[in-house]
Amino acid sequence: MTAFDRISSAFSLSGSSIMSLGKILLQSGRSTIKSEKRDTPIIIMGNGPSLRDAIENNLATLQSLPTLAVNWAGNTDEFRIIKPRYYVLADPFFFVNVEEGLVARLVKNLNSIDFPLTLFVPANKAKIARKIFTNRFIDIDTFNCVGVEGFSWLENLAYKNGWGMPRPRNVMIPSIMIALALGYKEIYLVGADHSWSQTLSVDDQNRVVSIQPHFYKDEAADRNVIAVHQKYRLHEIIYSLYIAFRSYHQIARYASKIQADIFNSTPGSFIDAFPRRSLPAF
Numbered sequence: 001m002t003a004f005d006r007i008s009s010a011f012s013l014s015g016s017s018i019m020s021l022g023k024i025l026l027q028s029g030r031s032t033i034k035s036e037k038r039d040t041p042i043i044i045m046g047n048g049p050s051l052r053d054a055i056e057n058n059l060a061t062l063q064s065l066p067t068l069a070v071n072w073a074g075n076t077d078e079f080r081i082i083k084p085r086y087y088v089l090a091d092p093f094f095f096v097n098v099e100e101g102l103v104a105r106l107v108k109n110l111n112s113i114d115f116p117l118t119l120f121v122p123a124n125k126a127k128i129a130r131k132i133f134t135n136r137f138i139d140i141d142t143f144n145c146v147g148v149e150g151f152s153w154l155e156n157l158a159y160k161n162g163w164g165m166p167r168p169r170n171v172m173i174p175s176i177m178i179a180l181a182l183g184y185k186e187i188y189l190v191g192a193d194h195s196w197s198q199t200l201s202v203d204d205q206n207r208v209v210s211i212q213p214h215f216y217k218d219e220a221a222d223r224n225v226i227a228v229h230q231k232y233r234l235h236e237i238i239y240s241l242y243i244a245f246r247s248y249h250q251i252a253r254y255a256s257k258i259q260a261d262i263f264n265s266t267p268g269s270f271i272d273a274f275p276r277r278s279l280p281a282f
Contacts, residue, residue: 017150
């Protein structure tokens, strides 16, 4: 690296750090995640299509180890079979129009469970979450869905204290950071296909179209979400993917620092930040 490159990098990191400090001060609330010594691995279940095979082939493992579910998983039959210990909702969409459509169905399903579940929601959504999720089996904890980047010392400090995380472009990013914050030292990812780039296309009206398949089997509309991007151009969509995959490498660096292992157990996953390893057998 030349002297010019080093200077440019220092300026860039300084700018990113200043912006991150501003976001922490203005946007971060109180994180209620409590770190404890965890003696078992945890399995984070993304909703990619490969989760179907993971459930069919590893049900005993998923029922034996702590699991973390996300997004619409609560609307599936498998949710009540596996009985996840944790659940993450990060997208603001889940906290608006809660009396309509799939969100209303999710709220109803979670409010009817009869097993203990810790639900993690962004700190700025805690008040509404406590109003809509009233089941006595649900404990609500908060986290800060605030993207932090810059000097590594600042990133480490922010991650450790729960002020923020690598830019959370999808729910898997906060889910992994929550698992690390809880104190888990061995984390497995399933259903984390992340193969969206294979489905990108541009129609004759220059709109970017993407198909986002999921593992759900009960409704075709749930299995394949077809997104037609009216406001975003292809380069913007690809840049968003770049941010997401870069965030995984930031997580990998932080996990190494705190001596935690993250394994990708998703066949064909596009995530290249974590070593591959099959789920432990039970």
